[in-house]
Structures are given as structure tokens and as C-alpha cells.
Amino acid sequence: MDRNTFTGLFLILVILVGSTFLLKPSSEEIKREKFTQDSIATTKKNPQTIAKKTAVLTDSATVTNTDTALSSDLFKEELSVLENKAIKVTLSNKGGKIVSVQVKDEKTFDGKPLILFKAEDTNFGFEYKSGSQNLNTSDQAFKVVSQDAANIVMQMANSDGSSLNYTYTLAADSNKVGFKVDAKGFENKVSGDQMVLDWNTKLLQQEKDLHNERLGSTTYFQKGDGEVDYLSESKDDEKVLNEGKTNWVSFKEHFFSAALIAKDGFSKAHIKITTLADSSAVKSYSAQLSVPYKNNQVNTYDLQFYFGSNKFSQLKAQGHDLDKQVKMGWGPLKWINRFLVLPIFNFFESMNLGYGLIILLLTIILKTVLLPFTYKSYLSMAKMRVLKPEMDEIKAKVGEGNQALVQQEYMKLYKQAGVNPLGGCLPMVFQMPFILAFFYFFPNLFELRQESFLWMHDLSTYDELIKFPTIPLLGWNHISLMCLLMTISTLIYTYFNNQISGVQGQMKYIGYITPIIFFGVLNSYPAGLNYYYFCANILTFSQQYFIRKFVDDDKIHAQIQENKKKPEAKKKGGFQKKMEEMMRQQQLNQQKKK
Incomplete structure (x- = not known):
């Protein structure tokens, strides 16, 4: 029993150390991320080049409306803002999309304004097929046709009279942004019976411990039957949801979320999560969400965004079971x-x-x-x-x-x-x-x-007594004072507990090994x-x-x-009978071996 116990403890240590290497991104992933970052840097240095590359036709091979196609000479990106006490939403006329969201009254770990995602990392638009062309509204020019304190209407108008209207609505003190889409005049121009809403972005780092923040970040979704599920938190993952509807998809990081809710659900969904080598972003999120298209004069889609914290009470107030994103444990826990x-x-x-x-x-x-x-x-x-x-x-x-x-x-x-x-x-x-x-x-x-x-400045992350360069294998770069006090108190408690119980031999020392192992695990908790x-x-x-x-x-x-x-009870319990029978059998086996 003693040998098995120590073997088990050794295997636990091997798992803890081995996981440090297994969770690291591969060299191929690091190269791919570096290539992406280099491309973004090149784009910033040469904006005219990228503007020419993103000049996309609307629904015809011939461009006759310069308001719709993005031209490096004529197009000028303009930003609009919807703002209340809870959030600040920035929209762009390039694609008519939300390009940035600030959660007010919240700061990052280093005291900066809390921005969920940035414009250069975000794409949002409808993909559809017209004839032999694959089109995406994310690169189309929109115009602000009306705006007030709570509403913005943006329109993509085509030369043939068809148009796509986005209506964004933000109520006072709300973390929800209403998003209504009206597609008019697209009869006989869209191939197939659906349009795909393509949304991908990178959520930025908000917490001090990026590693733990990534472990709590992934994509959540709710199926049509009400079941809430999520992709892997510890590795890259993706899922295709073809059966039934998907009610909502949420890009979740540890303490904040960006969710998209469909009133009538998405008919199909392809979601993906990728861990980045980029130290400023938590993960890369991607979702292709299909909505049904009918060959009518007008197709309308009622959607809602949620941008805000993962506070349980706040998510529960939004409805749609968004509060199930907060991990409360499994089963009875x-x-x-x-x-x-x-x-x-x-x-x-x-x-x-x-x-x-x-x-x-x-x-x-x-x-x-x-x-x-x-x-x-x-x-x-x-x-x-x-x-x-x-x-x-x-x-x-x-x-x-x-x-x-x-x-x-x-x-x-x-x-x-x-x-x-x-x-x-x-x-x-x-x-x-x-x-x-x-x-x-x-x-x-x-x-x-x-x-x-x-002395603890943030109870949601570790406190630092000592900070030092990262130790190979262990991955430590600090000692948490509270974790150290917890470990010392456990060792003292174990010592006095052994005095009370009278434990002797090697088993006495197992109680001292366990707190040290837990210190290695909980030091970054x-x-x-x-x-x-x-x-x-x-x-x-x-x-x-x-x-x-x-x-x-x-x-x-x-x-x-x-x-x-006192006289012994004649009747023995079933458990006691089994124990005594097992011991007699062991004794007979030992005698036979001798």
C-alpha cells in the first residue's frame, strides 16, 4: 500500500510537469501566428494596398455604384458610436459592423480601459453566393441613414435597387445591443436557401495571468433544445452544428463575453476556437452562422448582441440561459x-x-x-x-x-x-x-x-510575494504569499493531527507530501x-x-x-462478515505460499 501511494504521488507530479509542455503551442502554430502578425503590420504600413485588395463587388460583376464598392481613392472609413452607462459600442461604415466595444466601469489588470476587441482583429458580415461569385458584406461600404442617442441605421445600397439595412439599438443601462437586418430586393440574386453570418475576432487580455485566463476562455453555445455546451478550454477545437437550431453563440473569456443571440435561431453553425502565440490576445474566435433565406422581397432577421461581464446575476438577468457560461462545477457541486x-x-x-x-x-x-x-x-x-x-x-x-x-x-x-x-x-x-x-x-x-x-490587490488572481524569471519545467515565475501561508497551515495541522491520531511509519509522511503538491498546483490560483x-x-x-x-x-x-x-453481539453486519472472510482467505493464501 505504501509503495502504491508513493507511486501515485509521483505520477501526479509527472502529470503536472508534463502538462506544462503538452499545453504549449507547437512551432508550426507559432510560425503561423507570426505570419499573421507580420501581415497585419504590413497592412498598417501600406493602407492603400489593402484598400485596393478589399474592393469587392456587391452583387454584380460590373461596378456602377462607387458608394458601395470600397475604393482607395473615394472611400473614407467613418466611425459611429452608441453609448450608455454600461458600454460604448463603436461601429464602422466599412461593413456596417461593430468594430470595438468598451465595457465601462471596468479596467484591465493594468488599469487601462477594458476593450473586448479591436477593429483590426474583427470581421463581421453576411456571406452569400450570387451566380458564380462568393460575396461578403464585411468589405462593403455602408452609409449612416439615421442616428440618434439610442439607434443607428446603416445601409448598403446597390445600383440595382437592392439594399441591406442594419439597425442597431442600445437602451439605457443595457448591455444588449439590438441588431435588426433587413435584406430588400435580393430576389433571384442569392443562390441557395441560406445566408451565412461570418463573425470572427480576437478577445484581448484583461487579467494578469494570461495562462489561467485562457483556461477559462472558449466558445459557448445553446442548442435548440435548451442544452448549453462549449468547446474545449485547454486546446484548439471546433464543432459543426447541423442538427436542429442554435439559439446563441458566445465568445467567452474568463470574466467577460461577447454573445450573439438569434430570435429564431441559426439553422446551422460552425464554431472554432484557437489559442494564439500573441501575448496580447486571449484566443481567436470564429463562428459561421447560417440564417434561412427565402426568395422574397424582404428578409428580416432579429438578433441581439450581449457585451459585458460574466457576473452570474447579470447573465441571468439577460435570459436565454447565458448564466450557464459561469462554471459552477459538475453534478452535485x-x-x-x-x-x-x-x-x-x-x-x-x-x-x-x-x-x-x-x-x-x-x-x-x-x-x-x-x-x-x-x-x-x-x-x-x-x-x-x-x-x-x-x-x-x-x-x-x-x-x-x-x-x-x-x-x-x-x-x-x-x-x-x-x-x-x-x-x-x-x-x-x-x-x-x-x-x-x-x-x-x-x-x-x-x-x-x-x-x-x-496585501492582496486582486482576490480573483494570485498575489505575488516574490517574482522571478520563469523556472523551466515548473513554469513558475512567482511565489504566492497566501498560497504559502495555506501550505504552512496545512503542514502544521497535519503535524498535530498525526499526534492526535497516533499515525506511525511511512503513512505519517504522506500527509506532509500532499500539501507540497497542492502548493505547486494552487500557487497560480x-x-x-x-x-x-x-x-x-x-x-x-x-x-x-x-x-x-x-x-x-x-x-x-x-x-x-x-x-x-460486554458479551459480543451474535449477529454480525454484512460488511464485517465480508472483511473477516477476506482476511481469512488472505491468511490461507499466505500459508499456502509458505
Whole structure:
């Protein structure tokens, strides 16, 4: 058992180190990204060249309307703005598209205005086939035909009388931008029964830890049956959705999202996510979304954008199950966080308490609920400690070479003394779901973003005690003080716990190895999560200290001796029968080998 345990710990270390290399982009991906960046740089230096290349015909091989085709001589890009207290949306007459969004009242990790994406990284337009030509409105010239504080109407007018109207609407204090499309006069000009809305962009880095931000960034989508799913967060991924409708697609990064919602759904969708070598962008997002086209005078499409934070309450207020983008864990962990932890958190937040105090109060509530189980655990460990001399006598009498018989004699002793050897595990069994639930809760909690407590300037990311050049293999470039305190408190707690339980031999040292492994894992995790684990350790240690004042080993020993004098119950439990039968079988097998 000891050899297997240490082997398992070694394999865990191998996985942690190996993942550092496996998640790195390949040399081919780095070269491809470098080529893209070089192309963008060339474009900026020679704008006339790219303007000529993007001169695209509207719906005919002959251009007769200079207002529609982009010409390096005649076309001049103009920007329009829709703005309220929540967001600032910038639109361009090139393609009539949204080219940039600023989320107000939010800043990047280095204090700059929070811009979700930039114009040079964004394409948005309808792709359709007219005869033998593949056309895209993203490169067409639009005109602003009307504008006020809440609405902008942009139009692409063709020489044959057909037109494409975009109506953007932004209500006060809203993070949603209404997007209505009217395609007029396209009868017998569009091949097929659908048009494809092509949207691709790069979302910019907003948080200090780009690696963790990428691990929380991907494309989410909702199918027509209401199921919300997402692409891989740890690697490049893509998916083609041909069956049923797709209600919405969201380009999500860790704490912010850009989503597109269709009132009648998209008939097909092809979505893709790519991790970039570019250190300023989180990931590259791409979506080709099909909408049905009918050969009518007018085709109308009602869409909506959402630009804003991934705060659970804010996403839930938008409807459409956008709140399912916030990862609350899997299975029962999700229900613990959504229906138990989050309401308590919101209650304390409504009292205008600091977030450090809220985390402490959550920990106190959890430890108070588990106090009866902690007491029983301590009592069970005390009984095992009192029985230790008798167990040593059994081991010396039987001999260490016959472990099966030793365990069988131990079981008899436990039965006579009325001791449950697994009683000490009871609090951990009840506490483990909450430990795992908080592991998802705090790293994905928007409320902790850029909130300070003590020396920690941002509870949603790691705090830096020491910063240094990146260590090869481990990938570390800092030491988190809160993670270090959490690890030290765990080691101290393990030491005193071993004194209480009387653990001996190699098993005693396993408790010291585990916190060190966790330090390697949690060093880059949010300070808020490590602060919770630190508080939990201190409270558990304090509870055991006071419980020890009320537990007398002499009284426990006397009670055990009284239990031994009682007649044994004739009926044995099914589990006990199986354990004894298994030990007898092991003993027979050992005798046969000898």
C-alpha cells in the first residue's frame, strides 16, 4: 500500500510537469501566428494596398455604384458610436459592423480601459453566393441613414435597387445591443436557401495571468433544445452544428463575453476556437452562422448582441440561459454552489461587507455545520490512540510478516472495544463536496475581480510575494504569499493531527507530501481560493484544540475496557462478515505460499 501511494504521488507530479509542455503551442502554430502578425503590420504600413485588395463587388460583376464598392481613392472609413452607462459600442461604415466595444466601469489588470476587441482583429458580415461569385458584406461600404442617442441605421445600397439595412439599438443601462437586418430586393440574386453570418475576432487580455485566463476562455453555445455546451478550454477545437437550431453563440473569456443571440435561431453553425502565440490576445474566435433565406422581397432577421461581464446575476438577468457560461462545477457541486453558497454570498454582499470578511463568514458557517462530525472524528481518533499500545502488542505477537492475520486481530479488537476505525474519515466525507465546490466557485466569481483584502490587490488572481524569471519545467515565475501561508497551515495541522491520531511509519509522511503538491498546483490560483483554504485550516485547528479540552483519554480507556467485558453481539453486519472472510482467505493464501 505504501509503495502504491508513493507511486501515485509521483505520477501526479509527472502529470503536472508534463502538462506544462503538452499545453504549449507547437512551432508550426507559432510560425503561423507570426505570419499573421507580420501581415497585419504590413497592412498598417501600406493602407492603400489593402484598400485596393478589399474592393469587392456587391452583387454584380460590373461596378456602377462607387458608394458601395470600397475604393482607395473615394472611400473614407467613418466611425459611429452608441453609448450608455454600461458600454460604448463603436461601429464602422466599412461593413456596417461593430468594430470595438468598451465595457465601462471596468479596467484591465493594468488599469487601462477594458476593450473586448479591436477593429483590426474583427470581421463581421453576411456571406452569400450570387451566380458564380462568393460575396461578403464585411468589405462593403455602408452609409449612416439615421442616428440618434439610442439607434443607428446603416445601409448598403446597390445600383440595382437592392439594399441591406442594419439597425442597431442600445437602451439605457443595457448591455444588449439590438441588431435588426433587413435584406430588400435580393430576389433571384442569392443562390441557395441560406445566408451565412461570418463573425470572427480576437478577445484581448484583461487579467494578469494570461495562462489561467485562457483556461477559462472558449466558445459557448445553446442548442435548440435548451442544452448549453462549449468547446474545449485547454486546446484548439471546433464543432459543426447541423442538427436542429442554435439559439446563441458566445465568445467567452474568463470574466467577460461577447454573445450573439438569434430570435429564431441559426439553422446551422460552425464554431472554432484557437489559442494564439500573441501575448496580447486571449484566443481567436470564429463562428459561421447560417440564417434561412427565402426568395422574397424582404428578409428580416432579429438578433441581439450581449457585451459585458460574466457576473452570474447579470447573465441571468439577460435570459436565454447565458448564466450557464459561469462554471459552477459538475453534478452535485453545481447545485451546492448555485442554490446554497451563492445565495449566502449574495446575502452578505448586500450588507456591503468586504469580500475578505464574506469568505471568512462562509468558512465559519461551513465549519459550524460540520462541527458535530468534527467532534465525532476527534473522538474516533482518540479511541484509536488509546488502543495503540494493544495494537502494538498484537503486531509484535503475530509478526509483521503476516499482515492478513494482524488485520484480522485488529478487527477483533475494534469489535470488542466498540471502535469504528473509519470514524475519523466522517467529517472529510461530508466536507469534501464543499471543498470541491469552492474550488470552482471562487476562481469563477466575477465579484472578486480587482477586489483587495489585506496585501492582496486582486482576490480573483494570485498575489505575488516574490517574482522571478520563469523556472523551466515548473513554469513558475512567482511565489504566492497566501498560497504559502495555506501550505504552512496545512503542514502544521497535519503535524498535530498525526499526534492526535497516533499515525506511525511511512503513512505519517504522506500527509506532509500532499500539501507540497497542492502548493505547486494552487500557487497560480486566485488568492481568494487560497484564503478560503487557509481560513478552513485555522478554524479546523481551533475546533480540535477546544474539543481536546473536553476529551479525557483516561475516561475513553475506561469505557473501552467496559466495552470489552460486554458479551459480543451474535449477529454480525454484512460488511464485517465480508472483511473477516477476506482476511481469512488472505491468511490461507499466505500459508499456502509458505
